[in-house]
Amino acid sequence: MMGSEAQAGISDRNVWIITGIAILILLLSLPLAVLFGVRFTYTLQTVTLGGALLGAVSGTVGSFAVLRKQSLLGDALSHAALPGVGIAFLVAGRQLWALLAGAAIAGLIGVWFINLVTRNTRIKQDTAMGIVLTGWFALGIGILAFIQQRPDASQAGLDSFIFGQAAAMVRSDLYTLAGVGAALILVIALAWKEFKLITFDPDFAAANGFPIRFITGLLLALLVMTVVLGLQLAGVVLMVGLLIAPGVAARQWTNKLGQMVVLAGVIGAASGGAGAVASALDRDLPTGPLIIVFAALFVLISIFFAPGRGMLWVWNLRRRNRTEHAADNVLKFVIEYGRSHNDPNKPVSSEFLEGVLGSSARRGIRELLLSGRLSADEDGYRLTPGETRDLPEGG
C-alpha cells in the first residue's frame, strides 16, 4: 500500500546513516559509562566484547531468518536444543563443543520434525513449532533432572539456560565465541549465492538444481549454533529477540541483502556492546535484557526514521500528497462550477467549497491564493484571468 512511492527514499546513503548511528551509540556509551562511574574491569571488558560479538553473529545469521519468515524458529530451536545439551553433558561432560553439537543435533531433529508434520498433515507451521518447542524442552528438563541427581553434577551453565548469566563469562568463552562466530560468518560468505537464492526464490533454486534441502539445513544449523552460543549470555527468550531485532532494524534502511546482513551485524554488535556497558551502571541491572532493550531501540529508531520506509517518511509523503491534491480538487471544482453555469468567472463561496470538499478545501484555497491561481473578493473565489483558458477539458 505504501510500496513503490515510499521506496523512493531508499538509497545507499541510508546504510551510512544507520551505521553512523550504531557506531555513535556504541562509542558514546563508553565515555558516558565512565562519567557515571563505571569501571571497566576485566569482567566488564569480557562481557562487553562478548555481547558485541554475539550481537554481530546473531544479527548476521538472524537476517536470513527474518527474511525467510522464520523469526520464531529461533525460539523453537533454542528450547528444543535442551535435550541435546543434556545428553551431550551426560556423554562428554561440560565440553562446549559437545554441548554445541548436541544442541545442534537436537535442534535439527526438531526442524526435521516440524517439516514432517507440516508437510504431511494439516497442522500449520506455528503449531508444529509450538509442539517441538515444548515437547523437546520437556524431554530436556527430564534429562536435566537426572543430571542433577548425579554426584558429579557440576552442572553450572545449564541452569542459566532461561535468563543467561553474562557475568559468568570468562576469556576462554570469548575465544570460543569469536572462533565459532567467525566460522559461521565464513560459511555465510562462502554460501552467499545459495543462501540468497533460497531466501528469495527457493523454487527457482530448486528448478536450477541447487540442493535446497542441504542449503536450508545448513542455514538452520547456523541458526541453531548461534542460538546455543548466545544461551549462556542472553538466555533462551532474549536470544530470540537478539536474532530478530537487528535484522528487522536493518531491513528498514536498505533493499539490498548484502547491505542488510552487514548492517544487522553492526546493529547487533552495537546493541550487544552498549547493553553490556549499560548493565554495569548498577549492580542490579541484568545484561541480557538490557541488550534486548538496546536492540529494540534500534528497531524503534528504524521503523520511525528510516528514509524511504520509515513511518515518519510515509506520513510526510501522505501529508504532502493530501496537500497537493487539496489544491487540485479546489481548482477542479471551481472550473467545473464555472462551466456548469456557463460563466467561467462565477465566484464560489468558501462555505460552499468546504461543504462539498471537506476541511481540506481550506488548505487548497490557501495554496492556490498563494500561487496566484485563485483570487478572492467579497463574493467568493474565482479563477485569476489566464488560468481559465489554460486548463484542459474535463478531468
Added chain:
Amino acid sequence: MHAIERILVWLSLQVASLEQINAFFGSAQNTAIVLGALIALSGGMLGSFLLLRGMALTSDAISHTVLLGIVVAFMIMGAVGAIPDISSPWLLIGAAAAGVSTVVLTELLNSSGLLKQDAALGLVFPLLFALAVIFISRYVEDVHIDEDAVMVGEIGIAWANTNSHAFGDYETLVIDQNDPQAEISRRCVNCREEGISPRDPGAVFEELCTNCGEYSPAEAYRAGFSDEPPVLVFWPRSITVMLVLFLLTLGFVLLFFKELKLSTFDPGLARSLGFRPTLLLYVLMSLVSLVAVGAFEAVGSILVIGFFIIPAATAYLVTDHLGVMILLSGIIGSLSSAWGYQLARGRFLGLNLDRLVPGGWDTSISASIVVMMTMIFLATLMASPRYGLISGILRRYRRRREFNDQVILGHIYHHSGQEDQRSELEAGSLRVHVQWEQPVLDRVIQRIRSRGLVEIDEEGCFCLTEEGRKEVESFWQSGLARKAPPPRKRGQIRVSTRD
C-alpha cells in the same frame, strides 16, 4: 478467593465425606493429577481456538509477557502501600493486561507493514520479557526468581499448600470482654504523662482484652478455647485457582461458542454480521493470560505452552468438528496428566523404569506430563485414521496401485479391436509400450489378472474381460474422462512410474 474456595469446599462436601476429601487431596498424586487435568482442560479449550486462528505461538509469547504484568502490578501495589499478595486480583488484572497488550502491540507493528507477523511477535515478547526481568532485578527486592520454578513449576508439592476450612457444627468463636474466657488486663492511661505510679489514686485505668476477637475453629483449638480438635477440610490453594479459571473459561466458551466459532473461521463475516471479533479476541487473550498465570506456579512458564498447544493439535489430527476437538483435547490432556505423573514416578505402560537409572527414576512431573502429551501426539500422528502418516502412506500406495492398473487397463482398452491390436497387446511386448521396469509391470499384470479384469486370449494377447471393460469405463466416467477425454489417436502411452 477465600469465599469462592469455601463454596467449592461446601459443594464437594455434598458429594463426598470430609474424610474422603482430605484423603484425596492429602495425596500428592491426586492433587497433581487433578491440577494437571484442570490446566489441560482450560488450556485445551483456549488452545483449540488459538491453533485454528493460526496463533499457536501467541500462547508462547503471552506466557512470557504476563511476567511483566505481574511485576508492574507488584510495583504499583508496593508504591500505594498495599501488601503484595500473589493471589491478589490486581496481579491477575496486570497479567491479563500484559497478555492483551502483547497482542495489541504485535498487531500495531504488523499493521505498519514494515515487518512480518512472526517478526513482530518475536520482537514484542522478548522486549516485554526483558523489561520484566530488568524491573524484577532492579525494583523488586525480595522476589527471587527461582529458575527451576520458571522452567518446571512445582506441581508435585501443590498438595502441601492448603487452606483449611471447617464446616458443620464448627462455627466461628467470638470472644468479647464479657466472655469468661476473656483475658482482661488493665493499663494505666495517664501514668507516664503525669509521672505517677499506678498505685496513685489519681491513676486512670483502661481495661484491655488481650485475646478478644474472632477465632476460626482451628485457631480456637490452638488457643485452648475448645478441647476438641476441629475437623477440617484441607483444600489445596492451586486447585481453587485453576478450578475457577477452568469454570471461567468453560463459561466463556459455552456462552460464546457460536461467536467464537464464527470469528475463528470467518472473521470478516463475523464482523459484517455485527459481532465483535476483536473484542472476542481480546477476551480470549485475557483468558490465555490468566490461565498462564494460574498455571505458572504448577508447571512453569514454558511447559504451560504445551498444555495449550499439544492436546489441541492432537485432537486436530483426529476430528473435523470444533466441539469434538475441544472435548478430545481435554480428554487427551487429562490422560497425559495422569500418565505423566506415573511416568515421572518411573512407571510407564506397566513397566518399572526404576532399575534403568542408578539413582532411581525420579524426574520432573510437569515435564513428564508434557512428554506424555508429545508421545500421544506422536502416536496420533502415526495412526490417526484420517490425517495420520500411516494412513497417508497407505492411501498414496493404494492410489499409485490403482493408477498403474488403470494405465495398463486403459492401454488394452484402447487397442482392443484396432488393427494394431496384435503388436500392441502381445503379452511379451507390453513392456516396450509402457516402458516400465519389468518387475513393476509383472506385479501390475498379475494383480489385474487375479482381479479377473484381464485375460490372455488364444493368440497370446491381453484382452479385457467384461468386468475389465466396465472398470475402465467407470474410471473414465468418474472424473478423469470429463477433464481429458481419452485420446482417440493412436500412439504409445508413455507413463513412467514406479510401483
